Amino acid sequence: MDITIRKNEHCIVGLPRCDFVFSSTRSCFIAYGFKTSPLEMTIIRNLLTQKGVQCEEAGGNLAPGQNAFCQKICSKIITSQFCIVLLNHDDENGKLVPNANVNMEYGLMLGFNKYLVPFQQEAETLPFNVAGLDTIKYDKNNFESKASTAIDVAIKKTSQNQADLTNPDQVIQLFILSRKALYSAVDSVGEKNIFRMGSPFGFNLLNDFSGMISIFFGNFTALRPEIVIWRLQMLNQLLTERISSLKERIELGLVTPKQVELAENHFGKMKIWILVTSDEDKAIILRETQSVTFFDRMQVLSTVDMKRELGLL
Numbered sequence: 001m002d003i004t005i006r007k008n009e010h011c012i013v014g015l016p017r018c019d020f021v022f023s024s025t026r027s028c029f030i031a032y033g034f035k036t037s038p039l040e041m042t043i044i045r046n047l048l049t050q051k052g053v054q055c056e057e058a059g060g061n062l063a064p065g066q067n068a069f070c071q072k073i074c075s076k077i078i079t080s081q082f083c084i085v086l087l088n089h090d091d092e093n094g095k096l097v098p099n100a101n102v103n104m105e106y107g108l109m110l111g112f113n114k115y116l117v118p119f120q121q122e123a124e125t126l127p128f129n130v131a132g133l134d135t136i137k138y139d140k141n142n143f144e145s146k147a148s149t150a151i152d153v154a155i156k157k158t159s160q161n162q163a164d165l166t167n168p169d170q171v172i173q174l175f176i177l178s179r180k181a182l183y184s185a186v187d188s189v190g191e192k193n194i195f196r197m198g199s200p201f202g203f204n205l206l207n208d209f210s211g212m213i214s215i216f217f218g219n220f221t222a223l224r225p226e227i228v229i230w231r232l233q234m235l236n237q238l239l240t241e242r243i244s245s246l247k248e249r250i251e252l253g254l255v256t257p258k259q260v261e262l263a264e265n266h267f268g269k270m271k272i273w274i275l276v277t278s279d280e281d282k283a284i285i286l287r288e289t290q291s292v293t294f295f296d297r298m299q300v301l302s303t304v305d306m307k308r309e310l311g312l313l
Contacts, residue, residue, distance in 0.1 A: 008078050012111070018070065018224060020078045021277050022112070023158065025222050027054040028151075029076045031105035032086035040086055040119070043144050047151055056080060058105070077108050079222050082115040082154040087135065089124055098127050106130065115158045117150045119143075172219060172275070175306045179273075181206040181215055197238055201231040206273075215271045221303060225284040228276060232285070235272070236292045243267050272298040279304060 006022045028048055032041060041057075048055045056076045077083060085106045089096035109116050118135040120126060126135060138146050176182070184205040186195045191214075195205040198216045202223075206215040216235065220228045246260045255263075272294055276282055282302045289295060 020075045023081050025079045027056045027080045029056045029080040030084045031102045033099040036088040037086040047148055082158045083109045084117045087120040117154055180209045201235050213269045217273045219275045221277045225281045229288050232289050240293050274300040
Protein backbone atom coordinates (compact mmCIF):
# COMPACT_ATOMS: atom_id res chain seq x y z
CA MET A 1 0.00 0.00 0.00
CA ASP A 2 1.42 3.38 -1.01
CA ILE A 3 1.97 5.96 1.72
CA THR A 4 0.49 9.39 1.16
CA ILE A 5 3.17 12.09 1.30
CA ARG A 6 1.94 15.26 3.01
CA LYS A 7 4.11 18.37 2.77
CA ASN A 8 3.84 21.56 4.79
CA GLU A 9 2.77 24.00 2.11
CA HIS A 10 1.74 26.94 4.32
CA CYS A 11 4.32 28.56 6.61
CA ILE A 12 2.82 29.61 9.94
CA VAL A 13 5.08 32.68 10.16
CA GLY A 14 4.50 33.86 6.59
CA LEU A 15 7.71 32.61 4.95
CA PRO A 16 7.71 30.77 1.60
CA ARG A 17 6.40 27.20 1.70
CA CYS A 18 9.00 24.87 3.17
CA ASP A 19 7.72 21.52 1.85
CA PHE A 20 9.04 19.57 4.83
CA VAL A 21 7.32 16.19 4.81
CA PHE A 22 5.15 15.29 7.79
CA SER A 23 6.29 12.25 9.80
CA SER A 24 9.13 11.62 7.33
CA THR A 25 11.73 10.65 9.96
CA ARG A 26 11.75 8.05 12.70
CA SER A 27 12.19 10.70 15.36
CA CYS A 28 10.47 12.24 18.36
CA PHE A 29 10.57 15.98 19.06
CA ILE A 30 10.52 16.84 22.76
CA ALA A 31 9.43 20.19 24.20
CA TYR A 32 10.69 20.79 27.71
CA GLY A 33 12.09 23.41 30.06
CA PHE A 34 15.86 23.14 30.16
CA LYS A 35 15.96 23.81 33.92
CA THR A 36 12.89 21.88 35.02
CA SER A 37 13.15 18.35 33.61
CA PRO A 38 16.79 17.12 33.47
CA LEU A 39 16.06 13.70 35.01
CA GLU A 40 13.04 13.13 32.78
CA MET A 41 15.03 14.04 29.67
CA THR A 42 17.79 11.59 30.54
CA ILE A 43 15.21 8.82 30.89
CA ILE A 44 13.37 9.76 27.68
CA ARG A 45 16.58 9.96 25.62
CA ASN A 46 17.59 6.49 26.80
CA LEU A 47 14.14 5.02 26.12
CA LEU A 48 13.96 6.46 22.60
CA THR A 49 17.46 5.19 21.77
CA GLN A 50 16.56 1.70 23.01
CA LYS A 51 13.43 1.71 20.83
CA GLY A 52 15.24 2.92 17.70
CA VAL A 53 13.76 6.43 17.61
CA GLN A 54 15.92 9.51 17.16
CA CYS A 55 15.53 12.14 19.88
CA GLU A 56 15.07 15.70 18.62
CA GLU A 57 15.08 18.76 20.87
CA ALA A 58 15.45 22.47 20.12
CA GLY A 59 18.45 22.89 22.41
CA GLY A 60 20.33 20.08 20.69
CA ASN A 61 20.20 21.48 17.15
CA LEU A 62 22.45 24.05 15.53
CA ALA A 63 21.27 26.17 12.61
CA PRO A 64 24.10 28.55 11.63
CA GLY A 65 23.02 31.11 9.05
CA GLN A 66 19.47 29.77 8.99
CA ASN A 67 16.14 30.72 10.49
CA ALA A 68 16.52 29.20 13.96
CA PHE A 69 12.77 28.83 14.55
CA CYS A 70 12.30 27.00 11.24
CA GLN A 71 15.33 24.74 11.48
CA LYS A 72 15.48 24.03 15.21
CA ILE A 73 11.80 23.76 16.07
CA CYS A 74 9.13 23.91 13.36
CA SER A 75 10.76 21.56 10.82
CA LYS A 76 11.68 19.08 13.55
CA ILE A 77 8.08 18.95 14.76
CA ILE A 78 6.76 18.50 11.22
CA THR A 79 9.12 15.67 10.28
CA SER A 80 8.93 13.83 13.62
CA GLN A 81 6.98 10.58 13.91
CA PHE A 82 5.44 11.76 17.18
CA CYS A 83 6.09 14.36 19.90
CA ILE A 84 6.53 14.52 23.67
CA VAL A 85 5.94 17.59 25.82
CA LEU A 86 6.97 18.02 29.47
CA LEU A 87 4.62 20.58 30.97
CA ASN A 88 6.54 21.18 34.19
CA HIS A 89 6.56 24.77 35.44
CA ASP A 90 9.49 27.12 35.91
CA ASP A 91 10.29 28.52 39.33
CA GLU A 92 10.30 32.32 39.14
CA ASN A 93 11.04 33.93 42.48
CA GLY A 94 9.36 31.10 44.35
CA LYS A 95 6.28 31.03 42.10
CA LEU A 96 5.59 28.19 39.64
CA VAL A 97 4.67 29.47 36.18
CA PRO A 98 4.19 27.68 32.80
CA ASN A 99 7.20 27.72 30.47
CA ALA A 100 6.31 30.01 27.53
CA ASN A 101 8.56 28.27 25.00
CA VAL A 102 7.29 24.82 25.91
CA ASN A 103 3.67 25.92 25.56
CA MET A 104 4.41 27.60 22.22
CA GLU A 105 5.91 24.35 20.94
CA TYR A 106 2.94 22.45 22.40
CA GLY A 107 0.64 24.70 20.38
CA LEU A 108 2.60 23.97 17.19
CA MET A 109 2.28 20.24 17.79
CA LEU A 110 -1.47 20.56 18.27
CA GLY A 111 -1.79 22.79 15.21
CA PHE A 112 0.09 20.29 13.05
CA ASN A 113 -2.11 17.49 14.40
CA LYS A 114 0.88 15.52 15.67
CA TYR A 115 0.50 12.45 17.85
CA LEU A 116 1.32 13.85 21.31
CA VAL A 117 2.46 12.42 24.63
CA PRO A 118 2.12 15.17 27.30
CA PHE A 119 3.60 14.68 30.77
CA GLN A 120 3.40 16.74 33.96
CA GLN A 121 4.53 16.17 37.53
CA GLU A 122 1.71 15.02 39.82
CA ALA A 123 2.10 17.95 42.18
CA GLU A 124 1.65 20.60 39.48
CA THR A 125 -1.47 21.97 37.78
CA LEU A 126 -2.07 22.38 34.05
CA PRO A 127 -2.81 25.87 32.64
CA PHE A 128 -6.55 26.33 32.05
CA ASN A 129 -6.22 26.38 28.24
CA VAL A 130 -4.78 22.82 28.11
CA ALA A 131 -6.35 21.44 31.29
CA GLY A 132 -8.94 19.58 29.23
CA LEU A 133 -6.32 17.70 27.18
CA ASP A 134 -5.37 14.22 28.34
CA THR A 135 -2.03 14.45 30.18
CA ILE A 136 0.02 11.74 31.88
CA LYS A 137 0.65 12.68 35.50
CA TYR A 138 3.74 11.17 37.16
CA ASP A 139 6.15 11.29 40.06
CA LYS A 140 9.87 10.52 40.21
CA ASN A 141 9.22 6.87 41.10
CA ASN A 142 6.91 5.92 38.23
CA PHE A 143 8.02 8.22 35.40
CA GLU A 144 10.24 5.69 33.60
CA SER A 145 7.59 2.97 33.48
CA LYS A 146 4.86 5.38 32.38
CA ALA A 147 7.12 6.95 29.74
CA SER A 148 8.18 3.56 28.36
CA THR A 149 4.57 2.41 27.99
CA ALA A 150 3.46 5.70 26.41
CA ILE A 151 6.33 5.67 23.89
CA ASP A 152 5.54 2.07 22.89
CA VAL A 153 1.93 3.10 22.22
CA ALA A 154 3.07 6.17 20.26
CA ILE A 155 5.38 4.12 18.04
CA LYS A 156 2.63 1.59 17.33
CA LYS A 157 -0.03 4.21 16.57
CA THR A 158 2.20 6.35 14.32
CA SER A 159 3.52 3.49 12.19
CA GLN A 160 1.59 3.87 8.94
CA ASN A 161 1.71 0.21 8.01
CA GLN A 162 3.65 -2.94 8.76
CA ALA A 163 6.41 -2.07 6.29
CA ASP A 164 7.19 1.06 8.25
CA LEU A 165 8.19 -1.02 11.29
CA THR A 166 11.42 -1.84 9.47
CA ASN A 167 14.22 0.41 10.66
CA PRO A 168 14.76 2.94 7.81
CA ASP A 169 18.51 2.76 8.39
CA GLN A 170 18.41 -0.99 7.78
CA VAL A 171 16.49 -0.52 4.53
CA ILE A 172 19.04 2.03 3.32
CA GLN A 173 21.89 -0.27 4.37
CA LEU A 174 20.30 -3.11 2.38
CA PHE A 175 19.83 -0.78 -0.59
CA ILE A 176 23.50 0.23 -0.53
CA LEU A 177 24.62 -3.40 -0.27
CA SER A 178 22.34 -4.36 -3.18
CA ARG A 179 24.25 -1.80 -5.24
CA LYS A 180 27.52 -3.49 -4.28
CA ALA A 181 28.73 -0.68 -2.04
CA LEU A 182 29.71 -0.31 1.61
CA TYR A 183 30.03 2.57 4.04
CA SER A 184 33.69 3.58 4.10
CA ALA A 185 35.61 2.76 7.26
CA VAL A 186 37.44 6.10 6.80
CA ASP A 187 40.54 4.55 8.37
CA SER A 188 43.15 5.76 5.89
CA VAL A 189 44.44 9.29 5.30
CA GLY A 190 43.10 9.30 1.75
CA GLU A 191 39.60 8.21 2.77
CA LYS A 192 39.56 10.73 5.62
CA ASN A 193 40.42 13.55 3.21
CA ILE A 194 37.70 12.51 0.77
CA PHE A 195 35.14 12.09 3.56
CA ARG A 196 35.94 15.59 4.89
CA MET A 197 35.13 17.10 1.50
CA GLY A 198 31.57 15.78 1.51
CA SER A 199 30.67 15.77 5.20
CA PRO A 200 30.11 19.56 5.59
CA PHE A 201 27.32 19.24 3.01
CA GLY A 202 25.71 16.17 4.61
CA PHE A 203 27.30 13.47 2.43
CA ASN A 204 28.55 10.14 3.72
CA LEU A 205 31.31 8.21 1.99
CA LEU A 206 30.82 4.80 0.38
CA ASN A 207 33.19 2.50 -1.49
CA ASP A 208 32.28 -0.05 -4.11
CA PHE A 209 33.10 -3.69 -3.34
CA SER A 210 36.50 -3.36 -5.02
CA GLY A 211 37.38 -0.47 -2.73
CA MET A 212 38.63 1.49 -5.74
CA ILE A 213 35.62 3.75 -6.40
CA SER A 214 34.42 6.36 -3.91
CA ILE A 215 30.76 7.34 -3.77
CA PHE A 216 29.37 10.41 -2.02
CA PHE A 217 26.00 9.33 -0.61
CA GLY A 218 23.45 11.91 0.55
CA ASN A 219 20.36 10.70 2.41
CA PHE A 220 18.32 13.90 1.99
CA THR A 221 14.81 12.53 2.49
CA ALA A 222 13.99 15.21 5.10
CA LEU A 223 15.27 18.17 3.06
CA ARG A 224 13.58 20.51 0.60
CA PRO A 225 14.72 20.24 -3.06
CA GLU A 226 16.35 23.68 -3.06
CA ILE A 227 18.51 22.72 -0.07
CA VAL A 228 19.59 19.50 -1.80
CA ILE A 229 20.40 21.47 -4.97
CA TRP A 230 22.51 23.94 -2.99
CA ARG A 231 24.43 21.11 -1.31
CA LEU A 232 25.08 19.44 -4.65
CA GLN A 233 26.29 22.67 -6.20
CA MET A 234 28.62 23.36 -3.29
CA LEU A 235 30.05 19.82 -3.39
CA ASN A 236 30.50 20.17 -7.16
CA GLN A 237 32.31 23.50 -6.72
CA LEU A 238 34.59 22.05 -4.03
CA LEU A 239 35.50 18.99 -6.10
CA THR A 240 36.07 21.07 -9.25
CA GLU A 241 38.38 23.52 -7.48
CA ARG A 242 40.22 20.74 -5.67
CA ILE A 243 40.89 18.94 -8.95
CA SER A 244 41.98 22.14 -10.73
CA SER A 245 44.48 22.88 -7.95
CA LEU A 246 46.34 19.57 -8.24
CA LYS A 247 48.98 20.78 -10.71
CA GLU A 248 49.60 23.89 -8.64
CA ARG A 249 50.24 21.63 -5.67
CA ILE A 250 53.05 19.97 -7.66
CA GLU A 251 54.66 23.38 -8.26
CA LEU A 252 54.43 24.15 -4.55
CA GLY A 253 56.06 20.82 -3.71
CA LEU A 254 53.03 19.64 -1.74
CA VAL A 255 52.51 16.50 -3.84
CA THR A 256 54.38 14.47 -6.44
CA PRO A 257 53.31 14.01 -10.08
CA LYS A 258 52.57 10.35 -9.32
CA GLN A 259 50.25 11.35 -6.46
CA VAL A 260 48.43 13.79 -8.75
CA GLU A 261 48.02 11.07 -11.38
CA LEU A 262 46.48 8.75 -8.79
CA ALA A 263 44.21 11.52 -7.47
CA GLU A 264 42.97 12.47 -10.96
CA ASN A 265 42.25 8.81 -11.69
CA HIS A 266 40.33 8.49 -8.41
CA PHE A 267 38.31 11.67 -8.98
CA GLY A 268 37.58 10.49 -12.52
CA LYS A 269 35.77 7.41 -11.21
CA MET A 270 33.98 9.07 -8.28
CA LYS A 271 30.16 8.86 -8.12
CA ILE A 272 27.40 10.74 -6.30
CA TRP A 273 24.19 9.12 -5.09
CA ILE A 274 21.30 11.18 -3.73
CA LEU A 275 18.23 9.77 -1.93
CA VAL A 276 15.15 12.03 -1.69
CA THR A 277 11.56 11.54 -0.60
CA SER A 278 9.47 11.78 -3.77
CA ASP A 279 9.64 11.49 -7.55
CA GLU A 280 8.59 15.16 -7.66
CA ASP A 281 11.67 16.22 -5.66
CA LYS A 282 13.84 13.97 -7.82
CA ALA A 283 12.60 15.66 -11.02
CA ILE A 284 13.23 19.16 -9.64
CA ILE A 285 16.77 18.29 -8.54
CA LEU A 286 17.69 16.66 -11.84
CA ARG A 287 16.32 19.62 -13.79
CA GLU A 288 18.23 22.20 -11.74
CA THR A 289 21.59 20.42 -11.56
CA GLN A 290 22.31 19.64 -15.20
CA SER A 291 25.23 22.09 -15.10
CA VAL A 292 26.93 20.14 -12.32
CA THR A 293 30.29 18.89 -13.58
CA PHE A 294 29.65 15.43 -12.17
CA PHE A 295 26.08 15.21 -13.53
CA ASP A 296 26.89 12.17 -15.69
CA ARG A 297 28.11 10.29 -12.61
CA MET A 298 25.31 11.46 -10.32
CA GLN A 299 22.17 9.50 -9.53
CA VAL A 300 19.13 10.95 -7.80
CA LEU A 301 16.75 8.34 -6.45
CA SER A 302 13.43 8.63 -4.64
CA THR A 303 12.37 6.33 -1.83
CA VAL A 304 10.03 4.73 -4.37
CA ASP A 305 13.06 3.94 -6.57
CA MET A 306 14.84 2.44 -3.57
CA LYS A 307 11.91 0.23 -2.62
CA ARG A 308 11.43 -0.81 -6.24
CA GLU A 309 15.07 -1.86 -6.54
CA LEU A 310 14.72 -3.89 -3.33
CA GLY A 311 11.52 -5.54 -4.53
CA LEU A 312 9.44 -3.94 -1.75
CA LEU A 313 6.85 -2.56 -4.19
